[in-house]
Amino acid sequence: MTQLQDLLPVYLCFKKKNYNPWICFLDCLERKRQLHYYEGQELKSFIEDVCEKNNLSPPEVDYFGQSDQGKFEKKYSQQAPDVVVLQGCSHKYIRWIPKASDSKVINMSYHFDVNEKSSLYKIDYNIVTQEKYLDLYKDFRFESRYFGDVKMDHCHYLETPTSNFSIPNKERFYC
Numbered sequence: 001m002t003q004l005q006d007l008l009p010v011y012l013c014f015k016k017k018n019y020n021p022w023i024c025f026l027d028c029l030e031r032k033r034q035l036h037y038y039e040g041q042e043l044k045s046f047i048e049d050v051c052e053k054n055n056l057s058p059p060e061v062d063y064f065g066q067s068d069q070g071k072f073e074k075k076y077s078q079q080a081p082d083v084v085v086l087q088g089c090s091h092k093y094i095r096w097i098p099k100a101s102d103s104k105v106i107n108m109s110y111h112f113d114v115n116e117k118s119s120l121y122k123i124d125y126n127i128v129t130q131e132k133y134l135d136l137y138k139d140f141r142f143e144s145r146y147f148g149d150v151k152m153d154h155c156h157y158l159e160t161p162t163s164n165f166s167i168p169n170k171e172r173f174y175c
Helices: 002-016 040-053 069-079 131-137 150-157
Strands: 022-026 060-064 083-086 104-109 125-128 143-146
Touching (some): 002 083, 002 104, 022 040, 022 069, 040 060, 060 069, 125 131, 131 143
Parallel strands (some): 022 060, 083 104, 104 125, 125 143
């Protein structure tokens, strides 16, 4: 669920540019299961509500649980996404690995949390949340960029702006 805070503004930008993203909630870890206490319909309703509040049509949203690897792989093949945006390319307690081998992979990294040896995916593009993290990735084969504090970009979509924090006035990840 914490990843949703980072990925939701990216999704909304895609929708505003008339792309039709497919959102997947994946409960595929043995431990540290962020989705454990949520129902698939509850997550889908949340996304639909965010879209409605932003005057966007709702996307296709799917939830895949602990035993749904085959179901996910079948749907992934049907959807055939050109690009997969994810956060978390390596996990300690993985039950099954969501397929992304037929797509370009954009990773949203918090800090130095991915490398080519431990990644479960072939990363094509890496987005960092702080400019200082760019140097950590300079020797990798994938390009890394900083577009601003992406994890705070969800604040652009609030109905009532909050004023008890500041957002840096640097290059931002705007639509």
